[in-house]
Amino acid sequence: MRPPLLCLTLAVLCASACGGSKGDANAATRYIEQAAATSLAAVPAAEESASLRETGRNVFRGSGCEMCHSITRQRNGMAGPPLGGISERMLERYSNDALEGRRWLFKHIRDPRRFEGPFANSPDYRGAFMPPNGQIKDEELRALVEFLWHLP
Ligand code: HEC
Secondary structure, three states: OOHHHHHHHHHHHHHHHOOOOHHHHHHHHHHHHHHHHHHOOOOOOHHHHHHHHHHHHHHHHHOOHHHOOOOOOOOOOOOOOOOOOHHHHHHHHOOOOHHHHHHHHHHHHHOOOOOOOOHHHOOOOOOOOOOOOOOOOHHHHHHHHHHHHOOO
Protein backbone atom coordinates (compact mmCIF):
# COMPACT_ATOMS: atom_id res chain seq x y z
CA MET A 1 0.00 0.00 0.00
CA ARG A 2 1.40 3.41 -0.89
CA PRO A 3 1.91 5.82 2.03
CA PRO A 4 -0.83 8.32 1.02
CA LEU A 5 -3.43 5.54 0.94
CA LEU A 6 -2.21 4.28 4.28
CA CYS A 7 -2.65 7.75 5.74
CA LEU A 8 -6.13 7.97 4.30
CA THR A 9 -7.09 4.59 5.72
CA LEU A 10 -5.69 5.52 9.12
CA ALA A 11 -7.44 8.87 9.07
CA VAL A 12 -10.76 7.25 8.23
CA LEU A 13 -10.29 4.40 10.72
CA CYS A 14 -9.30 6.83 13.44
CA ALA A 15 -12.23 9.09 12.67
CA SER A 16 -14.63 6.21 13.24
CA ALA A 17 -12.70 4.55 16.09
CA CYS A 18 -12.52 7.78 18.07
CA GLY A 19 -16.29 8.09 17.91
CA GLY A 20 -16.05 10.59 15.07
CA SER A 21 -14.27 13.21 17.15
CA LYS A 22 -14.48 16.43 15.17
CA GLY A 23 -10.78 17.11 14.63
CA ASP A 24 -10.12 13.69 13.11
CA ALA A 25 -13.22 13.79 10.98
CA ASN A 26 -12.14 17.15 9.62
CA ALA A 27 -8.64 15.84 8.92
CA ALA A 28 -10.05 12.95 6.86
CA THR A 29 -12.37 15.31 4.99
CA ARG A 30 -9.50 17.67 4.22
CA TYR A 31 -7.28 14.82 3.10
CA ILE A 32 -9.86 13.62 0.57
CA GLU A 33 -10.64 17.20 -0.56
CA GLN A 34 -6.96 17.76 -1.23
CA ALA A 35 -6.49 14.49 -3.10
CA ALA A 36 -9.44 15.36 -5.34
CA ALA A 37 -8.10 18.87 -6.04
CA THR A 38 -4.58 17.60 -6.77
CA SER A 39 -5.62 14.64 -8.94
CA LEU A 40 -8.20 16.66 -10.81
CA ALA A 41 -6.42 19.95 -11.38
CA ALA A 42 -8.31 20.55 -14.64
CA VAL A 43 -10.92 18.94 -16.84
CA PRO A 44 -8.96 16.48 -19.04
CA ALA A 45 -8.56 17.50 -22.70
CA ALA A 46 -10.36 15.37 -25.31
CA GLU A 47 -7.48 13.07 -26.18
CA GLU A 48 -6.48 12.36 -22.61
CA SER A 49 -10.12 11.90 -21.67
CA ALA A 50 -10.53 9.12 -24.25
CA SER A 51 -7.62 7.11 -22.87
CA LEU A 52 -8.63 7.76 -19.26
CA ARG A 53 -12.10 6.39 -20.02
CA GLU A 54 -10.61 3.13 -21.29
CA THR A 55 -8.63 2.70 -18.09
CA GLY A 56 -11.62 3.80 -16.03
CA ARG A 57 -13.83 1.12 -17.53
CA ASN A 58 -11.39 -1.53 -16.29
CA VAL A 59 -11.18 0.07 -12.86
CA PHE A 60 -14.99 0.03 -12.70
CA ARG A 61 -15.08 -3.66 -13.62
CA GLY A 62 -12.26 -4.56 -11.26
CA SER A 63 -13.62 -2.69 -8.23
CA GLY A 64 -16.95 -4.41 -7.64
CA CYS A 65 -19.02 -1.38 -8.71
CA GLU A 66 -21.06 -3.60 -11.03
CA MET A 67 -22.43 -5.53 -8.04
CA CYS A 68 -24.55 -2.52 -7.12
CA HIS A 69 -24.76 -0.21 -10.15
CA SER A 70 -25.97 -0.39 -13.73
CA ILE A 71 -24.21 1.92 -16.19
CA THR A 72 -27.43 2.67 -18.07
CA ARG A 73 -30.26 4.92 -16.88
CA GLN A 74 -32.26 1.94 -15.62
CA ARG A 75 -31.70 0.72 -12.11
CA ASN A 76 -32.34 -2.95 -13.03
CA GLY A 77 -33.11 -3.92 -9.44
CA MET A 78 -29.61 -3.06 -8.21
CA ALA A 79 -28.91 -1.70 -4.70
CA GLY A 80 -27.34 1.54 -5.95
CA PRO A 81 -28.70 4.20 -8.30
CA PRO A 82 -28.08 3.79 -12.05
CA LEU A 83 -24.99 5.69 -13.17
CA GLY A 84 -26.02 6.51 -16.75
CA GLY A 85 -26.26 10.28 -17.16
CA ILE A 86 -24.58 10.94 -13.80
CA SER A 87 -22.70 13.94 -15.25
CA GLU A 88 -26.03 15.66 -15.94
CA ARG A 89 -26.97 15.31 -12.28
CA MET A 90 -23.56 16.61 -11.25
CA LEU A 91 -23.75 19.60 -13.59
CA GLU A 92 -27.13 20.48 -12.18
CA ARG A 93 -25.81 20.24 -8.66
CA TYR A 94 -22.65 22.24 -9.31
CA SER A 95 -24.09 24.97 -11.55
CA ASN A 96 -22.50 23.52 -14.69
CA ASP A 97 -19.04 23.34 -13.16
CA ALA A 98 -17.58 20.24 -14.85
CA LEU A 99 -14.49 20.24 -12.67
CA GLU A 100 -16.34 20.44 -9.35
CA GLY A 101 -18.71 17.71 -10.57
CA ARG A 102 -15.81 15.40 -11.33
CA ARG A 103 -14.14 16.18 -8.01
CA TRP A 104 -17.32 15.32 -6.19
CA LEU A 105 -17.45 11.89 -7.86
CA PHE A 106 -13.85 11.34 -6.79
CA LYS A 107 -14.64 12.23 -3.17
CA HIS A 108 -17.87 10.31 -3.07
CA ILE A 109 -16.21 7.07 -4.19
CA ARG A 110 -13.51 7.49 -1.52
CA ASP A 111 -16.02 8.14 1.23
CA PRO A 112 -19.73 8.06 0.35
CA ARG A 113 -20.92 9.06 3.84
CA ARG A 114 -18.71 12.09 4.13
CA PHE A 115 -19.60 13.22 0.60
CA GLU A 116 -23.23 12.27 0.16
CA GLY A 117 -24.79 12.11 -3.29
CA PRO A 118 -28.05 13.45 -4.68
CA PHE A 119 -29.46 9.94 -4.62
CA ALA A 120 -28.92 9.54 -0.86
CA ASN A 121 -31.17 12.59 -0.45
CA SER A 122 -33.89 11.56 -2.90
CA PRO A 123 -37.25 9.86 -2.30
CA ASP A 124 -35.97 6.73 -4.15
CA TYR A 125 -33.37 6.18 -1.47
CA ARG A 126 -34.07 3.24 0.83
CA GLY A 127 -31.17 3.44 3.23
CA ALA A 128 -28.60 1.16 1.55
CA PHE A 129 -25.10 2.47 2.08
CA MET A 130 -22.32 2.46 -0.44
CA PRO A 131 -19.08 1.10 1.07
CA PRO A 132 -16.07 3.49 1.10
CA ASN A 133 -13.21 2.61 -1.23
CA GLY A 134 -9.65 3.27 -0.11
CA GLN A 135 -8.04 0.71 -2.40
CA ILE A 136 -8.27 2.46 -5.75
CA LYS A 137 -5.16 4.62 -6.33
CA ASP A 138 -5.74 8.35 -6.95
CA GLU A 139 -4.65 8.01 -10.57
CA GLU A 140 -7.06 5.10 -11.16
CA LEU A 141 -9.81 7.01 -9.45
CA ARG A 142 -9.24 9.92 -11.81
CA ALA A 143 -9.72 7.50 -14.73
CA LEU A 144 -12.79 5.95 -13.11
CA VAL A 145 -14.34 9.41 -12.69
CA GLU A 146 -13.72 10.21 -16.36
CA PHE A 147 -15.39 6.93 -17.34
CA LEU A 148 -18.43 7.68 -15.18
CA TRP A 149 -18.62 11.27 -16.40
CA HIS A 150 -19.16 10.13 -19.99
CA LEU A 151 -21.77 7.43 -19.35
CA PRO A 152 -24.65 8.34 -21.66
C1 HEC B 1 -22.60 -2.63 -1.98
C2 HEC B 1 -23.19 -1.84 -3.04
C3 HEC B 1 -22.35 -0.76 -3.72
C4 HEC B 1 -21.09 -0.87 -4.28
C5 HEC B 1 -20.16 -2.07 -4.31
C6 HEC B 1 -20.82 0.42 -4.89
N1 HEC B 1 -21.87 1.27 -4.69
FE1 HEC B 1 -22.06 3.17 -5.41
N2 HEC B 1 -23.78 3.42 -4.37
C7 HEC B 1 -24.44 2.43 -3.67
C8 HEC B 1 -25.62 3.01 -3.02
C9 HEC B 1 -26.61 2.24 -2.15
C10 HEC B 1 -25.62 4.38 -3.34
C11 HEC B 1 -26.64 5.45 -2.90
C12 HEC B 1 -26.43 5.80 -1.45
C13 HEC B 1 -25.11 6.44 -1.18
O1 HEC B 1 -24.77 7.46 -1.81
O2 HEC B 1 -24.38 5.89 -0.32
C14 HEC B 1 -24.47 4.60 -4.21
C15 HEC B 1 -24.14 5.83 -4.79
C16 HEC B 1 -23.18 6.00 -5.77
C17 HEC B 1 -22.97 7.23 -6.52
C18 HEC B 1 -23.76 8.52 -6.36
C19 HEC B 1 -24.94 8.50 -7.26
C20 HEC B 1 -25.93 9.58 -6.96
O3 HEC B 1 -26.69 9.92 -7.88
O4 HEC B 1 -25.97 10.08 -5.83
C21 HEC B 1 -21.92 6.98 -7.38
C22 HEC B 1 -21.30 7.96 -8.37
C23 HEC B 1 -21.46 5.63 -7.14
N3 HEC B 1 -22.26 5.06 -6.16
C24 HEC B 1 -20.41 5.01 -7.80
C25 HEC B 1 -19.86 3.78 -7.42
C26 HEC B 1 -18.60 3.26 -7.94
C27 HEC B 1 -17.74 3.92 -9.00
C28 HEC B 1 -18.37 2.06 -7.30
C29 HEC B 1 -17.17 1.14 -7.42
C30 HEC B 1 -15.91 1.71 -6.97
C31 HEC B 1 -19.49 1.84 -6.40
N4 HEC B 1 -20.36 2.90 -6.49
C32 HEC B 1 -19.65 0.73 -5.58
C33 HEC B 1 -24.06 1.10 -3.58
C34 HEC B 1 -22.83 0.60 -3.98
